[in-house]
Amino acid sequence: MQLDADTLLPAVISLVRDELRRLRGDAGAAVDATTWEASTTLGGEAIGADSIERLTLATAVAERFGLHELDAGDYLLRRHSLGEWAGIAAEGIRQAAGMTFRSSGTTGEPTPHRHPLADLEQEVSHLARLFPGTRRVISLAPAHHIYGFLFGVLLPQELGCPIRHDRSRSGLPPADLDRGDLVVGFPLRWRQLATLYPAFPPGVTGVTSTAPCPPALARELAQRGLERLVAIYGATETAGIGYREGPDEPFRLFDHWESDGCYLYRRRRDGIGEAVTPPDHLEFRDSRHFIPAGRRDGAVQVAGVNVHPEQVAEKLRHRPGVAEAAVHLDRSEEPRLAGWVVPESGTDPEALKAELHTWIREHLTPPERPISLTLAEEIPRGPLGKPAVGLSA
Incomplete structure (x- = not known):
């Protein structure tokens, strides 16, 4: 290539x-x-x-x-x-003959991961078969991210079609969107499209990755005329692992991946295999189909960035007036963090809540910020004593 x-x-x-x-x-x-x-x-x-x-x-x-x-x-x-x-x-x-990508992170330290160019080309060869008839790729994803690089740099080369990178601030694809276009986005951008874009022309395909796409959002895009929305599962550490075309379907492994139920194995073109531990726990329905079942490191994804709720909660626990805190991912619409706080005895709850919101805005990055705080006498807990406020990914 x-x-x-x-x-x-x-x-x-x-x-x-x-x-x-x-x-x-x-x-x-x-x-x-x-x-x-x-x-x-x-x-x-x-x-x-x-x-x-x-x-x-x-x-x-x-x-x-x-x-x-x-x-x-x-x-x-x-x-x-x-x-x-x-x-x-x-x-x-x-x-x-290779590139290094860094995992996204706020409370977690981004780490470098090297990928041989041959591995990236192998994946793109498979991706090209998923999108026959593509006449143009329109990428709304950052081209330096591994996902944006695969779909916005390598895939157009493999397909032999033009690429258009969107660097505007509107969040919308070009006005001349037409049949055969492949729009590369991620859930936050697709939410913008579902809100602002009136209707998709016939024959337009979308692809999404970097974070789970809410099923309701996928259905709304289909109602607006998007012909296909292909979700890619993967990570900076592994590149793409699998894909699905319906929000209620399991993911299917790409052809160069196999699983024995515990580990994933990548078959390279040179015949050399490699055992890989994915960042998520994967529940396999059969040898080729799986669903992600939560991060191994406790991280969650907000706007495509890995965030560690427990580390955010620990920062809240050190604030004056806070006796206990828990932070979890709220999936009600676009995934964001939410928090529970137990005030110290004698603390004015409303004054504490206002002070915490101010501190959050000033000291936490946007993906880290809990968008809501619930003040309570105690943190809800399950039968085993663990917080029962949705802390798992």
């Missing part, structure tokens, strides 16, 4: 934008990449990266595209435009 500078430019832009937003904290929300192109320079007016930011950005790009394996990360600091960085990235992938 030919990956050149033009092909990789969207992934480089997406990664640089994401890193800048992280580096600049609250000011990072103003980073706007809609006008960035190959000729955009790192130190120019559009990006304005200082020397420290450039070093951090170069480190992230070097790790992502294998340049650190070749001891070639310094090459990036000698070039000034995004297009030049994309060209160096293409050379890095070609020589290192």
